Amino acid sequence: MDIKDLKAEWQKAGSGSVNEETLKLMTKISQHPTLRKLRIKLISEAIFLIILLFVYYDGFDGDKKPIYVNVLLVLSILLYITNNFLGFLFIKNPVRGNNIIVSLQKLCLVLKRMTVFSLLSSTIYAATLIFYFSVSVEFTFLKYILLGTMMLIFVIISFFSYKKWKQKIDYFSHVLSAYIKDVA
Amino acid sequence: MEEKFLKILKENQNILHKISRLYRDSHDDQQDLFQEIVYQLWKSFPAFRGDAKISTWIYRVALNTAIASFRKAKISTDHFDSIPEQLQHNDNSGISENEERLFAALRKLNDSEKAIISLFLEDYSYQEIATITGITENYVGVKINRIKEKLKMIINK
Numbered sequence: 001m002d003i004k005d006l007k008a009e010w011q012k013a014g015s016g017s018v019n020e021e022t023l024k025l026m027t028k029i030s031q032h033p034t035l036r037k038l039r040i041k042l043i044s045e046a047i048f049l050i051i052l053l054f055v056y057y058d059g060f061d062g063d064k065k066p067i068y069v070n071v072l073l074v075l076s077i078l079l080y081i082t083n084n085f086l087g088f089l090f091i092k093n094p095v096r097g098n099n100i101i102v103s104l105q106k107l108c109l110v111l112k113r114m115t116v117f118s119l120l121s122s123t124i125y126a127a128t129l130i131f132y133f134s135v136s137v138e139f140t141f142l143k144y145i146l147l148g149t150m151m152l153i154f155v156i157i158s159f160f161s162y163k164k165w166k167q168k169i170d171y172f173s174h175v176l177s178a179y180i181k182d183v184a
Numbered sequence: 185m186e187e188k189f190l191k192i193l194k195e196n197q198n199i200l201h202k203i204s205r206l207y208r209d210s211h212d213d214q215q216d217l218f219q220e221i222v223y224q225l226w227k228s229f230p231a232f233r234g235d236a237k238i239s240t241w242i243y244r245v246a247l248n249t250a251i252a253s254f255r256k257a258k259i260s261t262d263h264f265d266s267i268p269e270q271l272q273h274n275d276n277s278g279i280s281e282n283e284e285r286l287f288a289a290l291r292k293l294n295d296s297e298k299a300i301i302s303l304f305l306e307d308y309s310y311q312e313i314a315t316i317t318g319i320t321e322n323y324v325g326v327k328i329n330r331i332k333e334k335l336k337m338i339i340n341k
Binding site for chain 1: 190193194197198199200201202205215216218222223224226227251253287295296297299302305316317335
């Protein structure tokens with residue numbers, strides 16, 4: 001089969017008729033295969049965290065903790081919500097340039113920034129939570145073990161989160177380099 | 185505007201079908217990508233001023249989306265060591281079977297090669313391919329020759 005046959009085969013391929021009504025539905029975020037689920041997750045998490053912000057003061061002895069610890073907790077929760085929201089926006093907009101190379105370059109740059117911001121906000125969030133529940137607590141050996149375990153779990157989660165981000169960056173950098181090496 | 189968009193999309197949806205089949209293996213993933221491309225096209229439609237052909241704009245957004253959008257499970261799409269049957273034997277095969285083999289061969293290429301060869305097979309000029317991909321016009325030719333060789337090897341394997 002020569003290139004003419006391949007062209008002919010390609011040009012007649014792609015049959016399949018999706019009607020206008022279905023196409024119209026596809027333009028809605030509520031019908032999007034990934035974004036719909038992500039939006040539900042984002043909203044549920046945000047509602048849960050906002051409720052937590054309203055009840056923690058009475059529920060978790062906020063009045064017995066120093067003011068700065070309360071402020072830190074509120075800020076870290078808001079930072080975490082912001083991070084989730086930015087992540088959603090990032091996934092919602094994969095096309096970032098007028099051509100594939102520019103788009104991939106911007107994508108890699110945003111991914112790197114997102115990695116730093118995501119890991120940073122998660123670290124601040126987890127550290128503040130641990131700090132909040134540790135302040136004004138008299139530590140026993142068992143409580144130290146508990147604290148150590150929580151920190152260890154957080155480090156492991158962060159490590160896998162970093163690995164996941166790095167995998168995405170490596171993948172897009174690899175695709176980009178396949179174009180760039182031909183331009184150079 | 186929505187009506188105009190839907191009309192354009194309906195007339196050019198074969199591009200979306202081809203790109204979805206080229207960049208995703210399973211039927212479910214192809215459907216998801218098709219939907220993702222429709223969504224991205226709708227979002228960027230207000231910015232389309234008609235400077236380029238409508239099909240060129242669709243290809244640009246579709247390829248960008250296929251490459252840049254996140255995939256569910258794995259990244260690599262390499263499934264086969266060789267194509268199930270030789271592509272050149274089209275005497276007894278039906279069109280869809282041949283088409284399936286063509287896509288199986290094309291899916292063996294990497295993401296950047298897929299974008300370039302799809303535009304080439306669609307009969308786009310080197311200049312148009314350069315505009316959509318971002319590589320220089322000179323290298324489009326070099327790249328296409330390399331991909332053709334690779335494709336020949338895949339098909340004849």
